[in-house]
Amino acid sequence: MFKEPLSRAMHVARWVALAFLIGVLSGLLSAAFIEALNWATDTREGNNWLVFTLPLAGLLVGCSYHYLGRGLERGSNLIIDQIHSRSEWIPLRLTPLIFGASVVSHVAGGSTGREGAALQLAAGVTDPISKRLGLNPADRSLMLIAAIAGGFGSVFGVPVAGAVFALEVQRVGRVRYEALVPAFVASFVGDAVVRGLGVSHTHYPVMPKVAWSVSMAWKVALFGVIGGLIAMLFVHLTHFIKDTLKKYVAWYPARPVIGGVLLTILILSFGWRDYSGLSIPLALEAMNGSVAGQWGSKLLLTSITIGSGFVGGEFIPLFVIGALAGASYAHTIGANVVVFAIIGSITVLAGATNTPLACTIIGIELFGGQGLTFFALACAAAYATSGHTGIYHAQPVSAHKSGIAN
Structure with a gap:
């Protein structure tokens, strides 16, 4: 009588524990990354001559990926691709590689962001854990979705959106509800870690009240x-x-x-x-x-x-x-x-x-x-x-935006 409910409870508890771990790691990495980019921005704005180092920065970034991370230049698309194809493991070296290359890009003055890098930081430490635990392909996919949630929610300070983004971004036209629990746990824990460490996010103005018409x-x-x-x-x-x-x-x-x-x-x-x-x-x-x-x-x-x-x-x-x-x-x-x-x-x-x-x-x-x-x-x-091809070209199309099933 209680065997099935107990089994389900154990399954949920297992994913809560794994997602909690991913959230902690994501939060620690995001906190360090936010502080590093704040330093990079202050350094660039205080030294106008750094704009002349953009070609050198490009050489450093290019050589890093060419000689130390060939194939990893696919970035967030690599993560999405592995959620579906599961053809290769994402190596741990992706984490220090994207961290360092992103800071170099920002110091020199490249017009680039941080959320994509945060996803890779989290995935770079998550996939080796899945490999060590010997998780099956389906569970490995859920781990990567949790990594996306933990990285996004923690670096942007939007825990609910971080979880939903992870469930939604991996495929055009479909949401992965089976990853709901790990995604929300990882995102909320990651955000809590960043805030607990005293790392602040940008404060934005409140939307003015506008009457519907x-x-x-x-x-x-x-x-x-x-x-x-x-x-x-x-x-x-x-x-x-x-x-x-x-x-x-x-x-x-x-x-x-x-x-x-x-x-x-x-x-x-x-x-x-x-x-x-x-x-x-x-x-x-x-x-x-x-x-x-x-x-x-x-x-x-x-x-x-x-x-x-x-x-x-x-x-x-x-x-x-x-x-x-x-x-x-x-x-x-x-x-x-x-x-x-x-x-x-x-x-x-x-x-x-x-x-x-x-x-x-x-x-x-x-x-x-x-x-x-x-x-x-x-x-x-x-x-x-906007069409079916976005910045994440690895997204499979499950349903056309016209409403035609794929």
Whole structure:
């Protein structure tokens, strides 16, 4: 009578324990990573000459991956691929490799992020544990999903969205509910570890209260479509740069060197220093009413940075691009700049990552629940119009966005 319930309870307890471990490791790594990137940002902003080291930084990053981590340059796509194909183990060396290469990219001034790197930091310590425990392929997949949740939730300070992102990002059109418990445990524990260590996250303004109306709904939906197209532009430009360099530059380390040269020229020629690194202050300025930021500049620099082989991730840059695009859109149509900058920050993300549910929840956790309706509408519109290929090209398509089952 009690055998089956007891067996289920033991199964859940096992996953809670494993996810707790992943959460602790993810939180420790994210805390160290946040502090390292804060140092990198302060160092770069205090030493303007570091922009001239971008080609050298590119050489260091390129050589590191070429000689120490060949195949690991796939980054977060490697994790998603292994959730499904399970064809190779993710080595422990991925963790120090992505940590060091990301810091180098930020110090020199590459326009890159941190969430993608955090996922890899967590996966790099999680997969060796799965290998040591001799977990079967299905359980190994759940461990990697928990690693994504722990890394994302802890580095961004959004535990609910971190869990949902992990369940949603691994496949377009399907959510992995069997990973619900480990994903939520890992994300919440990881976030608690970061906060417990006293590492602070960026504080964002609260979404202003806006009355629902047909007119406002149309404006938000239209921007959602625009956000999806911006996401598509970013993805295609980044892939174009990556494919072009791969075609014409055989030696991998030379690609980020070329990217570093291009970035240095653009940053110095147009005075785009503020668009280096994470550029979170640009997003905050837009969320406080500024329309001075240029989303196209951040998009171009980020596409060159990621496309040429620098590492760190695209998530925060896309967050900034969306905020700047939202501010520009609001200024153009005479709407509230603050409202659309906030909505924009998650809209472009939803389109680029194919995770509208997670991005809607990010909006709630960062800006407050009063914007829920608008967040959901914009993210849904961006998701529907951004195409099936996002920044994570390893995502299998389970259901077409048109509603046709795959």
